[in-house]
């Protein structure tokens with residue numbers, strides 16, 4: 206029986222982003238905490254007013270938890286972290302550390318890596334954001350040389366956010382000079398909860414392909 210948590214993603218995405226769509230962060234957290242959940246979708250093609258009512262930028266993910274509705278992957282992760290101590294310590298410093306590193310992942314690292322990635326898709330001779338991203342990575346690598354996880358000496362939602370943010374540059378070889386970060390992402394991605402989350406996401410979009418083909422027959 207699915208629990209009361211429902212995460213929302215697109216009904217289909219092109220092959221390229223599969224395994225990277227941010228509902229993965231929510232799936233990963235829910236798997237870590239062994240919280241039951243279901244997955245529902247909004248159309249990728251037709252971003253209707255119903256979708257905009259849930260996510261004002263017509264993006265995913267968003268979630269329902271009973272009557273509570275949340276959008277933004279970071280806000281969803283914090284909401285889930287309040288449900289399970291597995292995702293965030295309860296002592297004030299451990300909680301503050303989790304919050305600060307979650308925001309650092311999204312607001313200090315992803316805010317550089319995503320524009321860097323978009324620019325790199327057009328294969329410029331030089332990416333103007335490469336130096337800025339390298340500076341962030343140098344600093345984060347120093348931190349990760351001294352600890353296994355970012356907050357509270359244990360795995361938290363901050364690590365879900367940070368490792369997921371780092372996967373895109375990592376998969377493009379950008380962490381090759383940053384051994385501590387590379388090992389950190391590998392550590393996160395080897396967790397059974399991540400493995401289950403990513404294989405479920407890929408299967409979800411594969412099933413969407415099959416449904417589309419069926420509908421065309």
Ligand SMILES: N[C@@H](CCC(=O)N[C@@H](CS)C(=O)NCC(=O)O)C(=O)O
Nearest residue numbers: 225226227263264265266277278279
């Ligand atoms: N800051 C948002 C970003 C959400 C986002 O970029 N979602 C992507 C999928 S991973 C999306 O919906 N892309 C379609 C679009 O932007 O139109 C979050 O973390 O939830």
